[in-house]
Amino acid sequence: MTDPTRPWTAFYGASVRKTIDAPAFRTIGDFISATAALYGDQPAFTTCLPNGMNGTLSYAQADEMSDALAVYLREIAGLTTGDRVAIQVPNCLAYPIAAMAVFKAGCVLVNVNPLYTPEEMAKQFADAEPAAIVVVDMFADKLVEAMQGHPIPNVIVTRIAEYFPVMPKAIVGAVQKYWDKTIKPVTLPHIRLPEAVKAGRAKHAEMHNALESYRQSIEPDDVACLQYTGGTTGVSKGAMLTHTNILMNMEQTMELIEQFEKGKEVALTALPLYHVFAFTVNFLGMFSQGAHNILIPNPRPLTNLKRAFENYKITWLSGVNTLFNGLSGEVWFQDTPPKHLKFASAGGMATQGVVAERWEELTGKPLLEGYGLTESSPILTFNPFGKSRVNSIGVPLPSTVVKCVDEDGADVPLGEPGELIAKGPQIMKGYWKKPEETAKTIQNGWLLTGDIGVMSEDGYFSIVDRKKDMILVSGFNVYPNEIEDALAAHPGVEEVAVIGVPDGASGEAVKAFVVKRDETLTKDAVRAYCKEHLTGYKVPKMVEFRDELPKSNVGKILRKDLRAEEQAKVENA
Amino acid sequence: MVGPLEQAILALMIFVIMLGMGASLTPRDFTLALKRPYGLMIGVVSQYGFMPLIGFILATTLPVSDPIKIGILIMACMPGGTTSNIFTYFSKGNLALSVLMTVTSTVFGVILIPVVLVLYAGALDLDIPRENIIATLVLLLVPVAIGMVLRKLNANVGAVTEFMGSMLAIFFILFLIVSWIPRNWEFLLTTTWATYFGSIVLGLFGFALGYGFSTLLKLHPRNARTVALETGIQNGPLAIAIIAFTFSGSEAQSIMAVPVLYSLFIVITSTMVTFWFRRVNTANEQPLPNGLL
DSSP, X not given: OXXXXXXGGGGSOTTOOSOOOSOSSSSHHHHHXXXXXXXXXXXXXXXXXXXXXXXXXXXXXXXXXXXXXXXXXXXXXXXXXXXXXXXXXXXXXXXXXXXXXHHHTTOEEEEOOTTOOHHHHHHHHHHHOOSEEEEEGGGGGGHHHHTTTSOOSEEEEEXXXXXXXXXXXXXXXXXXXXXSOOOOOOOSOOEEHHHHHHHHHHHHHHOTTHHHHHHHTOOTTSEEEEEEEOSTTSSOEEEEEEHHHHHHHHHHHHHHOOOOOTTTOEEEEOSOTTSHHIIIIIIXXXXXXXXXXXXXXXXXXXXXXXXXXXXXXXXXXXXOHHHHHHHHTOHHHHHSOOTTOOEEEEOSSOOOHHHHHHHHHHHSSOEEEEEEOGGGSSEEEEOOTTOOOTTOOBEEOTTOEXXXXXXXXXXXXXXSOEEEEEESTTSOSEETTOHHHHHHHEETTEEEEEEEEEEOTTSOEEEEEEGGGOEEETTEEEOHHHHHHHHHTSTTEEEEEEEEEEETTTEEXXXXXXXXSSTXXXXXXXXXXXXXXXXXXXXXXXXXXXXXXXXXXXXXXXXXXXXXXXXXHHHHO | OOOHHHHHXXXXXXXXXXXXXXXXXXXXXXXXXXXXXXXXXHHHHIIIIIHHHHHHHHHHHSOOOHHHHHHHHHHHTOOBOHHHHHHHHHTTOOHHHHHHHHHHHHHHHHHHHHHHHHHHHTTOOOOOOHHHHHHHHHHHHHHHHHHHHHHHHOHHHHHHHHHHHHHHHHHHHHHHHHHHHHHTHXXXXXXXXXXXXXXXXXXXXXXXXXXXHHHHTTOOHHHHHHHHHHHHOBOHXXXXXXXXXXOOHHHHHHHHHHHHHXXXXXXXXXXXXXXXXXXXXXHTSOOOOSSOO
């Protein structure tokens, strides 16, 4: 029977539960230990470097090491339940050990982008007030400046080649130190990760019930993670994701995917684990499947992924539009697309239709787009395998309701655009120390996404725009995404952003900022191309060529910055 | 010249280097290169079509003695050497294609070298030392195969072997240059400018023609770099062996001036070309917008 308020459940596979009442585990720590017991000596994580050097942890090792580090954090570093622990490392073996330890210790994980500037770090530290940080040696030098506002008493330093075999570890270390010169001396008092693990292990041997006592100190609705979000909408805020939020979202997402075979998948994680998408889906989701997770510390340039694709039989990968677009353009990838791939998942930003088509043609396997927000741990909707639709974000996950509403919060008629709002067990508890922001974002239990979407008759959603990016041209509503999508299909266009600019005649006019792929591209050619594909009022009145477009640190094009530039021009004129 | 001990050390070094090169490859690299034999064919044409022609033009236009003319011609007709694989590796070229090109040009060489020499040098009757040809192939293929197996068995062992091999390769290149000059100082001072010119320009023209030809035929830049290096870099030691087998006394000594000079300068020019190719490769990398990746 199909629920009339959730028509999309008709597209769920036969074995998919439409509703998940409660997570299978009480806390993330419980989930980790139980899963590790199931897969024991099977490989859980492998860091794969561009030259093929690698280090691997089995399920059992990851479990044991994170136990030890949890004891270290509590007993030696002196942390207590609810204390925040920052993790600032690129994808490498230290990440799973540290993150799992934080959960087991009953502390709160704060993911920090390793590429942040000291000022950005300082802001986040001042807000989250972490009591400890696990940081990679390459970026540890930034800590001194970043800690001026809020000093972090416990610093644990790790390295990219952590837990590699001796020879590769020595070579990678020597190359980083003497050739790349990416490792600067750590001047702060600190302890090395393996030392901390060793110390915790010794302590654990004396206190057998340590972990059980931490476990009992937390409840399923306690915050597990402060996930910082949204330079795009204003101040950076920490979304409080609880153990239940994260466990549920992982389970909801995995529930919808019936193609995974437990204990047999090999996942490629090129997206950074500090990002909520990779965190929930790649890190925890694939762990729940008993998968072998290949971690890529730095996917730039994309040839850095070549050895990983050659040496491991990748069955699944996740990424953003940029990754799929880029890989499809690499000759080595075109020559040898991954043979064992089942499908790929895309999220984080809109996946362009042309990119998905090219990817599917090349690999012969679907590229399934999903959608979500940091505030929803993050997944809200996904395209079901075999039933994916182009330019659609798919259908809501089990136990999730999504609908489109107008400015007053009333449901819009079917097929009409409206702001997407969502309800489900994955919706955050609120923003950390920001009740007013929380009240603006969560109303009557619904998460206001700020994205304008449309629901099809049978329950598929697509995003037409972000709420405030809409352009009003002589009474016509124009959504920049549509024009950007059209222009992105032009072979001479590398990237494009479209905004509305004040214009006497039409109130607002469409302006396109284009980064050329083909140097010979002209403004007239851009407009002519748009005319071919779009109704007259949508064709950009102005075209400006740029060398690059302003972006947020997660790669979203910042239309608001372009708008501000245009506004300034008008004011100065 | 080179003593037996030095020769053994050099052979051992090449073996270890090629082991490392092999560890960077997978069987799929070879099947891909074989599936599109276009690159390979272009390679054979530039190797035995262009190079001998360049050699012939140089030999007939430069004011050099007869033995030098013979030396230039022989040098121009040689197949690709192992050093071409090393430089291809460092140039981020297609190493599998390079190895295959070296193998084909060496195997074909048994027939093609005499044919081409007869074509350009008339009645020049040369002995092709088959042992040397076989030795070249063994020294190339055996370590490459072992290297590939090592990588397949354990990616870390493969990657460490590759790293060691490439480090040794850099040392090897420096060693060739540094040890060669003092040993041949006297010889360098007494050689005429035309002989220098012929020996140096032969390789340079080879690079240029190989690169131009394959770019013209729209080979991927990576493969064009490979063909360029493969065409320009000849098997110097094989030329020396052929001369030693065929000629004797002072005549052999004079002819040998060309491969000896060539062998020194090709290492220097290849190094420069490699630096340039690496720059080109980096410049042509796909631009990735700043973002999540």
